[in-house]
Amino acid sequence: xxxxxHTVISTQEMPIVTIPNAANLASALDFFSAVRxxxxxxxxxxxxAMETYVINDPEMIRQIFVTKQGHFIxxxxxxxxxxxxxxxxxxxxxxxxxxxxAMMQPHFNMxxxxxxxxxxxxxxxxxxxxxxxxxxxxTTDDMMEITMDIITHTMFGxxxxxxxxxxxESMHVALTKFSARVREPHKLTAxxxxxxxxxxxxxxxxxxxxxxxxxxxxxxxxxxxxxxxxRTGMSxxxxxxxxxxxxxxxxxxxxxxxxxxxYLLSQHPEVEQKLWHELDTVLGGRPATYEDYNKLTxxxxxxxxxxxxxxxxxxxxxxxxxxxQIGNYQFxxxxxVSMSQWAMHRNPAYYDRPDAFLxxxxxxxxxxxxxxxxYFPFGGGPRVCIGNNFALLEAALVxxxxxxxxxxxxxxxxxxxxxxxxxxxxxxxxxRVVKR
Ligand code: HEM
Numbered sequence: 001x002x003x004x005x006h007t008v009i010s011t012q013e014m015p016i017v018t019i020p021n022a023a024n025l026a027s028a029l030d031f032f033s034a035v036r037x038x039x040x041x042x043x044x045x046x047x048x049a050m051e052t053y054v055i056n057d058p059e060m061i062r063q064i065f066v067t068k069q070g071h072f073i074x075x076x077x078x079x080x081x082x083x084x085x086x087x088x089x090x091x092x093x094x095x096x097x098x099x100x101x102a103m104m105q106p107h108f109n110m111x112x113x114x115x116x117x118x119x120x121x122x123x124x125x126x127x128x129x130x131x132x133x134x135x136x137x138x139t140t141d142d143m144m145e146i147t148m149d150i151i152t153h154t155m156f157g158x159x160x161x162x163x164x165x166x167x168x169e170s171m172h173v174a175l176t177k178f179s180a181r182v183r184e185p186h187k188l189t190a191x192x193x194x195x196x197x198x199x200x201x202x203x204x205x206x207x208x209x210x211x212x213x214x215x216x217x218x219x220x221x222x223x224x225x226x227x228x229x230x231r232t233g234m235s236x237x238x239x240x241x242x243x244x245x246x247x248x249x250x251x252x253x254x255x256x257x258x259x260x261x262x263y264l265l266s267q268h269p270e271v272e273q274k275l276w277h278e279l280d281t282v283l284g285g286r287p288a289t290y291e292d293y294n295k296l297t298x299x300x301x302x303x304x305x306x307x308x309x310x311x312x313x314x315x316x317x318x319x320x321x322x323x324x325q326i327g328n329y330q331f332x333x334x335x336x337v338s339m340s341q342w343a344m345h346r347n348p349a350y351y352d353r354p355d356a357f358l359x360x361x362x363x364x365x366x367x368x369x370x371x372x373x374x375y376f377p378f379g380g381g382p383r384v385c386i387g388n389n390f391a392l393l394e395a396a397l398v399x400x401x402x403x404x405x406x407x408x409x410x411x412x413x414x415x416x417x418x419x420x421x422x423x424x425x426x427x428x429x430x431x432r433v434v435k436r
């Protein structure tokens with residue numbers, strides 16, 4: 001293919017590429033790696049359900065996220081979860097998105113997020129109190145419980161812990177079925193559709209409880225997100241959409257990131273030792289405070305490297321809304337583009353030993369040496385994750401708080417599987433809780 005400077009390539013004329021061995025690829029993750037390994041900036045693919053142009057070039061990704069973002073709307077994956085998150089800040093578009101984002105942004109600035117430190121630590125300690133030393137637990141579920149407690153307490157000043165089983169179940173149904181809608185719609189049965197609707201009803205009930213709680217017990221002077229949303233006078237439906245969006249986007253991804261991090265630590269005792277050393281030196285056995293956060297530098301490297309290898313958002317899509325040229329390629333309205341953090345973060349062109357877990361690689365100028373969108377766990381541009389600072393603080397504090405007390409040891413390693421749905425979660429992550 002000619003990608004010389006002045007030739008503009010019409011994507012409409014690009015043939016659909018057949019991925020060698022596609023039938024034998026275990027998962028969508030392998031599919032995106034195989035597409036990357038073709039060595040082309042853009043690959044036109046069709047997986048039987050969705051036609052998309054996979055973008056493998058960081059500079060083109062930058063244009064899609066930043067300079068030419070106005071030509072795109074959110075992709076199919078997020079369109080499909082609208083029944084769940086409605087028209088909240090994750091899914092809304094154009095001026096509506098701009099208004100919603102501007103209203104919420106101050107709430108996510110570091111100065112404000114920092115005030116949640118004690119709550120984050122407290123919620124982690126509380127959940128850990130129910131763990132028995134020596135028992136084998138599902139670490140993904142545990143991390144989900146902690147991050148759910150944290151998001152509901154910090155953003156909405158309430159708890160939904162009593163519904164945790166229903167929430168877990170409904171989230172799993174929603175995530176599996178909604179992503180099947182994108183990838184394997186022909187396989188969805190009437191029963192699947194019914195369970196999807198039921199999951200939405202259950203989650204709606206939880207969100208309604210959060211809102212009702214506050215309406216019944218207004219908190220004078222409260223500065224949490226829910227009070228800000230209530231003060232804007234938005235309709236019940238708009239309110240539901242925003243609360244559901246923050247509830248879902250605000251706990252699933254961080255939980256998966258933490259779960260993957262525990263898995264990686266269990267496989268790398270030398271990294272685990274260094275983490276413990278840092279925790280003992282900086283914290284000396286006391287709970288972490290906001291002042292400690294910037295001192296937990298190795299903890300932060302571990303999280304960066306964990307998000308490189310197991311990015312919770314493993315693929316992001318956009319749909320072309322207005323014809324646009326990206327790099328040398330001409331795209332037309334209605335086409336889909338996909339950008340995979342999974343494939344990019346393991347690209348040997350940017351990372352030595354791409355599959356190895358080496359937190360030290362981020363200690364230095366790596367992020368300055370590689371193109372900016374060779375690492376994009378939080379996306380980019382005006383639609384960059386609004387919760388990125390929140391997530392990084394939370395991940396560090398949970399890691400530090402659990403890591404001060406316990407070591408998690410992988411059991412039933414052969415059962416563990418990456419489950420690439422809308423997010424990338426470790427399925428069957430069974431770990432034994434051992435006192436350090
Ligand atoms: C490690 C944890 C997290 C990861 C990896 C992550 C990743 C992402 C990514 C990649 C996007 C961009 C999606 C796109 O461009 O289509 C995004 C958007 C978003 N995230 Fe996160 N996220 C995390 C944590 C959080 C948290 C803790 C919150 C809330 C407290 C949150 C709320 C949101 C919202 C509201 C958006 C939509 C922003 C917009 O479109 O303006 N995320 N996230």
